[in-house]
Amino acid sequence: MTTRNVENIDINLPNLIYALWKKLKEQRKMQIIFLFCFVLASAFSEVFSLGSVLPFLYVLINPIGLWNLTFFRNIFIFLGINNPNYLLLPMTVIFCLCIVFAAFFRLVTIWLNCRLSAAIGSDLSCEVFTRTIFQPYKYHLERNSSELIAAINIHIPQSIYSINLFFKLISNAIIASSIIIALLIINLKIALSLIIVFGFAYLLISIFIKNKLAANSLFAVNATQNQLSIIQESLGGIRDLIIDQNFNYYIKKFIKYDKPLRIRDLQNEFLGSFPKYALEALGMILIAVLGFLIKSLSPSTVNAIPLLGTIALGAQRLLPSLQQVFTSWSAIKAKQENLKKILDILDRQNYNKNFNLGYSEISFNKELRLSSISFKHLNQKKSIFENIHLTINKGECLGIIGTTGSGKSTFIDIVMGLLIGSQGYLKIDGLNLYSGKDSSRKIRAWMSKIAHVPQSIFLSDSTIAENIAFGIELNNIDYRKLKNAIEAAQLNDFIESLPNKYNTFVGERGVKLSGGQRQRIGIARAFYKNPQILILDEATSALDIRTERKIMEKVNCLSKDLTIIIIAHRHSTLKNCDRVIEINGGKIIKEGLPKDVLY
Ligand SMILES: Nc1ncnc2c1ncn2[C@@H]1O[C@H](COP(=O)(O)OP(=O)(O)OP(=O)(O)O)[C@@H](O)[C@H]1O
Ligand SMILES: [Mg+2]
Structure with missing residues (x-):
């Protein structure tokens, strides 16, 4: 029943993720779909909370101006409010409710995400262990036991982390898209300029760092496995090591893998987080430039401030979501070799199935x-x-x-x-x-x-x-x-x-x-x-x-x-x-x- 060997899969994330999806239990697939429903709900509540900022700021500064907007006036009349001076309390309540809902859905989504990643991780871990120990004796003769230990103690936790990040990536991508849509509705030109600037910036950075992340990932997987085997060997032969005073031999071998491993881990961490600071600065500059332009071009500053405030808040919400998409992607990329190792083991023939059939007397x-x-x-x-x-x-x-x-x-x-x-x-x-x-x-x-x-x-x-x-x-x-x-x-x-x-x-x-x-x-x-x-x-x-x-x-x-x-x-x-x-x-x-x- 050997399916396609993962070693032959192009290392590209969508392929790896699809290969993993095929290995999941039906129950987990259903739970993932359920999680996505929550992600969608979370994204919508996020958009509503953002959408409520504009009328709220209007009410604070210029309630008449808001009343004059037909769309909002119709909603208020429908809610039984007939005077712009009575808008403050209901708008404050609506605004707070939207914020509470958004926070609630975000929290539930994060919790479900962690819960599901842990469940999938446990499924994978048990399956990797079972499948490995059920392999025929000749298989074990050719392998080092550090492979299984690395798989369960290192590759599985890293893969769980990647799965968790993948869900975060999707939910943040949806949230970012809905914020973008909301911003587009509020002001097309301003929103477009924000999207183009940030979109390009992230795209360029990811193209630039992609190969570095993949190379570091491969190095980390091999180095950790080699390190494990050095630990096992040195402790397994500790008597001979002490008698022969061979400590330096093992310490040198250990350091040879350890230093570059830590450095590359840090490199990946840095590559995933540096755009945050660079782009936050860019975002602030962009808002300042927009403020300058609006103030110079628009005769009425009073109407410009709620708009600018909404855009600033939108950008302030959009940027973390975009950054989270980027960080998740870069971290998954940096862990892709771990996931590949796990899929590779899961692709091995499942002798467990034969075993469950019992034996012929x-x-x-x-x-x-x-x-x-x-x-x-x-x-x-x-x-x-x-x-x-x-x-x-x-x-x-x-x-x-x-x-x-x-x-x-x-x-x-x-x-x-x-x-x-x-x-x-x-x-x-x-x-x-x-x-x-x-x-x-x-x-x-x-x-x-x-x-x-x-x-x-x-x-x-x-x-x-x-x-x-x-x-x-x-x-x-x-x-x-x-x-x-x-x-x-x-x-x-x-x-x-x-x-x-x-x-x-x-x-x-x-x-x-x-x-x-x-x-x-x-x-x-x-x-x-x-x-x-x-x-x-x-x-x-x-x-x-x-x-x-x-x-x-x-x-x-x-x-x-x-x-x-x-x-x-x-x-x-x-x-x-x-x-x-x-x-x-x-x-x-x-x-x-x-x-x-x-x-
Ligand atoms: N996994 C393996 N891969 C390759 N060669 C192997 C493997 N296991 C054993 N051998 C080789 O097979 C030969 C027979 O080994 P085996 O252990 O059967 O010998 P033996 O007669 O039991 O020896 P002893 O009396 O020392 O126990 C040896 O030359 C050994 O090097
Ligand atoms: Mg023998």
């Missing part, structure tokens, strides 16, 4: 078979495997040996369906997992039967119990199963020695535990899952021989139906296996009983 009663499997990592010239054939029977315990880097871990990733062979097939009881539309659902079903203890165990910063019953809500943990798993993984003594027992927190990535304790938590996690296939990838390498032997005894005593695959460099770990294979140079070079292959 598959049975594993006989064997798993790999036929003619070849595998190559993306952008790698050489295949890791060529034409591998292997059948593993249910209930069998298979040992795998091979030199480091020979492809043992990759091989089990293929067995688990985490990586897909570029050629060949993976069959469970004769059912090919690679074929058919429901291939991903079959693979998920297969994965649900497997517990895998990897070379390096991932631990979340939560309690030991939560790390063993991984991904299960605290309330739903089965404590009987948990205790059995702890015992089987030889963790009993260790956990009993802790003040909070299995409710002890393990620290970020398990920093508060030893390597062997981490490994045993990984093994306990696999036992807790109660799998049909148990895969141990160097899972006991950090343990002393006695602890390892005890765990292996537990493993061997598990159900006869449990299929076990063990990768180990230490040959003693594999001596009780039913069969051992040796992988080398992309092939299975030896296969047989442990005594034949190992010794």
